[in-house]
Amino acid sequence: MDDIFTQCREGNAVAVRLWLDNTENDLNQGDDHGFSPLHWACREGRSSVVDMLIMRGARINVMNRGDDTPLHLASSHGHRDIVGKLIQCKADTNTANEHGNTPLHYACFWGQELVAEDLVTNGAQVNICNKYGETPLDKAKPHLREALQGIQHPITLQCWQEKEKAEKLGQSLTKVPFKDTFWKGTTRTRPRNGTLNKAAGIDFKQLSLLAKINENQSGELWQGRWQGNEVVVKVLKVRDWSTRKSRDFNEEYPKLRIFSHPNVLPMLGACQSPPAPHPIIITHWMPYGSLYNVLHEGTNFVVDQTQAVKFALDIACGMAFLHTLEPMISRHSLNSKSVMIDEDMTARISMSDVKFSFQCPGRMYSPAWVAPEALQKKPEEINRRSADMWSFAVLLWELVTREVPFADLSNMEIGMKVALEGLRPTIPPGISPHICKLMKICMNEDPAKRPKFDMIVPILEKMQDK
Ligand code: ATP
Ligand code: MN
Secondary structure (H helix, E strand, O other): OOOHHHHHHHOOHHHHHHHHHOOOOOOOEOOOOOOOHHHHHHHOOOHHHHHHHHHOOOOOOOEOOOOOOHHHHHHHOOOHHHHHHHHHOOOOOOOOOOOOOOHHHHHHHOOOHHHHHHHHHOOOOOOEOOOOOOOHHHHOOHHHHHHHHOOOOHHHHHHHHHHOOOOOOOOOOOOEOOOOOOOOOOOEOEOOOHHHHHOOEOOHHHEEEEEEEEEEOOEEEEEEEEOOEEEEEEEEOOOOOOHHHHHHHHHHHHHHOOOOOOOEEOOOEEEEEOOOOEEEEEEEOOOOOEHHHHHHHOOOOOOOHHHHHHHHHHHHHHHHHHOOOOOOOOOOOOOOOOEEEOOOOOEEEEHHHOOOOOOOOOOOOOHHHOOHHHHHOOHHHOOHHHHHHHHHHHHHHHHHHOOOOOOOOOHHHHHHHHHHOOOOOOOOOOOOHHHHHHHHHHOOOOHHHOOOHHHHHHHHHHHHHO
């Protein structure tokens, strides 16, 4: 069968949909040149495939090995409708590839006039130099150059007002020199590593454990390498490891290999270490650690309101996806320790923090994020989707207050007081009224009245624009 890159290139929507339905497939992987499925669909003008990939969470500003984004390819090839879709999904119109060329450079060079105009109308600058000192205007034929110069540009308009420049119409024509090192806020595709996606069962001999990061009651956490990947290896502590537990492990871990959503961090694979077997799971190393690390222990950066909303949106998208799975992942609990932050600041729900059936069943790990009804009833008696929404509300609270929920109480006290004494996070003054309102809706005492994740995604998207 053809691979996903070919399917996208050829616009085979049915095959692409089937491929996307398999959760082990990573839609943000790249081929040998780092082209993602979205790159190919955009290059070849496959609109319906583009729609599908975007809907399933393809990264818009993803780059191939030459730092081209899907917008570069759609612009070069004159696929105006796709350029429009990408812009609508907040594609960066001024992103430069390895030559310093922006999508507008290519639209101008290839004479894609309507595309060039659309790009400029949406913020593309006509005067950014590539590495060779050429601007998009330098690449355009004379009549296109004139047309583009006439388009009012919101960003440079501001610059004029600041600088009180005398030019009356169009963008500033002063060349903006090429900047090599500015952070683009985008990321490359993940390398397509055959073994990564196929071999769920890992050979313990191929794992190198480099440094122990942590040890707690559930096991040891090591930083390591596996097949050229920086990984985290968790060696689980289990009492009385039996063939029964071993069989459960082999049945449960493959369900956690979810590669198909950018806001879910899959478990890469698992094995059982000799001699006295310990179950071992491995996952990608996340440079920023968990959301909890970032919010409460990190010194690297401050999570401002914009970043907080972005994290909330990432988490909501990931949860909306997990809630489409039938059956849902068992024993997953949402809290800031089970959300990891990727190198591009994307929040991803960690599948390696899902518990196994043999890990202290009945133990409540992070009660501060658990819905009151879930603290009181058996798992099968509650609506897990509604309970997850409560956990999300506590995360929202944590994101905007930047505090640990019920920091002054022990887990035992939190469990008791939330379940029996009506203890709830209190919303301090000064929080944005939009977020405050959302938090209250998600933390409704009646589980049935809480919204679904796919309902709050658009609300968070709107907040992002503000
Ligand atoms: P639990 O055993 O219930 O999951 P925990 O999350 O506190 O408890 P660990 O999972 O061992 O304990 O994690 C220890 C530390 O390592 C945490 O600070 C966590 O953020 C960090 N960590 C976990 N997974 C990764 C990862 N994939 N990349 C980078 N850091 C990680
Ligand atoms: Mn953990």
